[in-house]
Each structure stands twice: as C-alpha cells, then as structure tokens.
Amino acid sequence: MLVGDVTESVLLSKILPLLDQGGGALLGPGDDAAIVASPDGRTVISMDTLVEDHDFRLLRPNGFHTTGYDVGWKSAAQNLSDINAMGGSATSLVVSLTLPPQTRVDWVEDCARGLAAAIRDLGAAGCAVVGGDLGAGAQLVITAAVTGTLGGRPPVLRSGAQEGDVVAVAGTLGRAAAGLAILEDGRPVGEFGPLGEELVAAQLRPCPPLAAGPAAAAAGARAMLDISDGLVRDAGRIATASGAGLDLDPEVLREYAARLAPAAEQLGEDPMDWVLGGGEDHGLLAAFPRNALLPPGFTAVGSMVSGKPLVTLASRPTALRGWDHFAH
Amino acid sequence: MLVGDVTESVLLSKILPLLDQGGGALLGPGDDAAIVASPDGRTVISMDTLVEDHDFRLLRPNGFHTTGYDVGWKSAAQNLSDINAMGGSATSLVVSLTLPPQTRVDWVEDCARGLAAAIRDLGAAGCAVVGGDLGAGAQLVITAAVTGTLGGRPPVLRSGAQEGDVVAVAGTLGRAAAGLAILEDGRPVGEFGPLGEELVAAQLRPCPPLAAGPAAAAAGARAMLDISDGLVRDAGRIATASGAGLDLDPEVLREYAARLAPAAEQLGEDPMDWVLGGGEDHGLLAAFPRNALLPPGFTAVGSMVSGKPLVTLASRPTALRGWDHFAH
Secondary structure, rough: OHHOOOHHHHHHHHHHOOOOOOEEEEEOOOOOEEEEEEEOOOOEEEEEEEEEEOOOOOEEOOEEEOHHHHHHHHHHHHHHHHHHOOOOEEEEEEEEEEOOOOHHHHHHHHHHHHHHHHHHHOOOOOEEEEEEEEEOOOOOOOEEEEEEEEEOOOOOOOOOOOOOOEEEEEOOOHHHHHHHHHHOOOOOOOHHHHHHHHHHHHHHOOOOOOHHHHHHHHOOEEEEEEOOOOHHHHHHHHHHHOOOOEOOOHHHHHHHHHOHHHHHHHHOEEEEEHHHHHOOOOOOEEEEEOOOOOOEEEEEEEEEEOOOOOOEEEOOOOOOOOOOOOOO | OOOOHHOOOHHHHHHHOOOOOOOEEEOOOEEOEEEEEEEOOOOEEEEEEEEEEEEEEEEEOOEEEEEEEHHHHHHHHHHHHOOOOOOOEEEEEEEEEEOOOOOHHHHHHHHHHOOOOHHHOOOOOEEEEEEEEEEEEEOEEEEEEEEEEOOOOOOOOOOOOOOOOOOEEEEOHHHHHHHHHHHHOOHHHHHHHHHHHHHHHHHOOOOOOOOHHHHHHHHHEEEEEEEEOOHHHHHHHEEEOOEEEEEEEEEHHHHHOOOHHHHHHHOOOOOHHHHHHHOOOOOOEEOOOOOOOOOOOOOEEEEOOOOOOEEEEOEEEEEOOOOOOOOO
C-alpha cells in the first residue's frame, strides 16, 4: 500500500497507535494543537530537519537501504540531543512528514516505530510525540521540533566557558562519520565485520547520551553543546561564544581514534579525521570548572586556555572544518 | 546570489536581523535550543508545513509569482492560527527551511520578512522567531512549529459543544478558496479587478483573527477549531468530537457567498461552494452556550442539534468534503 493510495486520516490512524502518548503531554494529538507541561515556567525548544538524498539515502548503490525506522530514530535522536545540550530533558516532539505519494505506508509506520523507539531506548521517558503534520512532496523530508524542561536550573549555553576550565566529552566521537564512510564506500557493509555494522548503526541510529546533559548542568557545567558538525568545529563555537581558546589533547583523542582503526585501515582513511571532524554522533562537549567532579560518562579531552577564541590541538592550530549544508 | 553560493552561516546572518527577537523569548537563536516563557506552566504546541507545488506554486502558467514574503507570511499565519484555535496566544515560532541550491538569497530574506510581518500585522506581539533549521533539498519546504500560552485558562477543544449551543464564525469564509480559483484560472489576476486582488491576497497571505481565539475562550466557548480544510469538513470535526449534530444556517452563509459573487460569476462557479468547502482562510468556528454574549468578530452561523454527529444545512444533509493532502 502506498501513501498516495490512502487519505491523510487513514495514514494518521496507522501511525498514532505506534506513538506513546505519555510523558509531559497534557493533551496529545487530535485537536488544533497539543499541550505540554512546562513545570518551571520555561520551555526549551529546537528543530531539526532530515532531507532525503541530503541527510539520508533511501537506497545506496551498494544496495543498502535506510529504513523508515532509521530515519524516525535519527530525527528523534538529533532533536532530543539539542535539549540535552542545554542541560534539559525533552517533554515533547512534534513531527512533520513530507512524503512522495509512492512512499510505502509500511515505511511510514516503520518511521513512527523508530521515533518511538529512540524516545524509549535513549531514556527520554518524559517525552511524547504530541502532534505534527502529514503532507505530500517530491522528496521525503522529516522535520521535528522538540520541547524540553530545564528542571528549574539555568540553561547551559555555549558562552560560559572560562580560561582554565576542563573540556570534556560525553558519548562517542567519529563513529557516525566512520559509518558514513563505510556506507559511501560502495562495498557491502558485511565486509567491514561487526565493527563496521556498529559504525553504520552509529550513523543511522545515533545514541546521544541523554542522561549526561542534565547531569552536566547539575555538576556546574559552564558551557555545553552537542557535537553535530564535528568536534573541532563545535569546539570552535564554544571558544567563539566564550571568548577564550580551547585546546584539545591529541593523546586522549587518539584513544577514540584507535577504536575506529580497523575500519579506517580498510578504507585508507586516518581515523583522527573522523574523531576531529565527524559530526552526527551527537555527543556532548562541555566546559567544567577545573575542580569540578566530572559527571559519569564524561571524559576530559582538553581545557580552556588564554588567547584568541580558536581551537588548538596540543597548542597547535587545527585546519579542519565540519559540515556545511550548502557549501562543502 | 543563490543559496548554493553561500554557507549556512552567511545565510543565517542575512535572515536573523529580519526577525524580531522580542515576545516571550527568554533565549533566542544562536545556541542548541531557544527558551520561551511558559508563564502558566503549560505550553501549547503545533506544527504546519508548506511544500512547493503542493501548498504553493512559485510560478504559475499565467506568470504569477508567489513571493518569499507570501510563503513566510502563510507559514506564520497558519501556525499562529492553531494556537488561536485553542484559545491561546502564540509565544514563539521555530522555522525550518529546506531550499533548493538555486533559490535566490533574496527570496529567503523576503521569506523572513513575511514571517516577521505576519507576526506583527496579525497582532501576535508576544511571539518571536526563536530558532529553526536551514538545509538543502530538491523542493522548497517550510515547516514551522509554534508555541503558545493559554493565559491560565483551560484550552478550548473540539469536543465540548453541546446541543443547543450557538455555532459562530470569526474571520472570513471562502475568500482564500476564491483566490486560489482565480490563480488557477490562468487569466491575469488584474482581470478580476480589486475584489480579485483581495481574494488572491487572502489565499497568499491569510489573516486569521488572532484576537478572537482568546476572546472566545474568555467568553466561555465550549468547542473551537480553525477552519483550515473547509467549513463543512471542519464543522464535522466539532460534531464528531462533541457527539452532536451541527446545523448550519444557509441564509447567513449566503451573505458570505454574496461578497464573492462577482468573482464566482467570472469563473462560472457557485460561491457557496467556496464558503462551505474552501479552507485556508483560517477563521474560527466555535460553539458557545446559547445565552453567551458572542465576542466581537463572531457571527452566528448555526447551532448544535440533537441526533447523529453530522453537519446539516438547514437540517438537510451536506455532501461536501474538504481538502485531503493525499487523496482528492
């Protein structure tokens, strides 16, 4: 059955049962708008879009299919990550699907299952899909907006890091980029063994560390963001916003790279490029006061230093840049 | 200059100054997420998408251009209308633009101006564009999510109407549909005179009556929605959700139709079809207790009646249906 064969209300009736209506929803789908609890009188809000052939490919030359489940998962994950990066917890998602009429209805159902699974498996228990929009288009586009609560705490911005702060990472680095390199290589994923499967999964279904954001806020993090465009580029955003240098420790980062080495070797790549430049793992990068106890899941990878608001690697310039949607 | 010639951050730097950052924003664009005030501890949220060649046409066979301003306006208007329909006031918009690389940068700037103008001119003073997403795609897609506040009142749902209630409309009926008919006719819009220009404007830049939603809630409206898919279809939603019949008064509706008559005559159409079946004016349809004083801007157009949850016209069945995105 194709999307073009059914009405919008039939499609909705297939999707809604797959989406849990718990969490912070005071009123779920079905009216002109939904209502979400904002217990401390503030609402954190963000939005992210995934576009077919730009952010995902439904079918690759090597025969690899990206499933609806993958796309739904990734949409939820990258949105939940933005709330995490403020030190908050997600309370709701609204999701717009633009679907070519030839899209299979079961692909859309699978997408709803992926949304629900990401919310559940990433531990965003307070979050529900409370609404959205369904429409037709030439290209598959999924846009989600996410709301969250700060639980009475101040938000952790990009701008608060101070000279001397410890810079730490939660979550993985470079794995999603390695997975993308494998997908784009053209060889069957199986040739990259179990590590290859894991890296591809990291690209398709990223796992932002959702407990780490609120924990960092509670531990006194002074600046934080999620690493969506690559460590160096996102570190540069903290440096710029905070008006201080950010020096990364290549020794620690080499440990992240070492875990990617077998795949890098098969592809003839330097795994440090993935660690420094790869986005989409949606880990967190945060600056903590020097004497703060790092919360569970965080690893120190550098420090804030005096001087220009630039990112350095053992005090040397870096020349990497991350992803730009239009020019790259 | 085309979107494909500039980086995402250059494009952002051109758009952001065009968007007012006032309203309920506690933190505007620039971090991983924005923060909006939710003074009564609840947030109303909704989302709507416009897709090129489905919801708007950039260039029509008769040479008529839809501007970025129009698309931005309409996106804001239809989202603001969803908050209005709950009896709330909008506090923020987040907007995702998916842009073909050959889109002109000034088209995008114009779109931002249209968003800002709709917020300002429709009277949504408490609302600001606080964030969003920019990305590339084959087709122009604009998705906005809107948040709002209920100002301490309960929301007005679709489900509360009771037998004997007065059913009333705020805003216009059938004008946007008439405008679309003119645009699709193929003749230059000028041939339809000043009325034609007004009707086309109603299609391109709808003006939901944003003061009327909170006024209706304050006046004790028991059910409400915005008329986005046509009067009969949307009335059917109140009837179904409330479990009562909804009888419309054709005499009153003929007055709405009479204002469209000259354009209908030129097109060989029955203007009552636009009044009964046309959506996109984003007026409000609400049910009030029989003795309630209707707030300014509302006109009684019918009543809730006993019997099956169907819409009737002077007690006779209606056979019209509104817009469906996939099957129509």
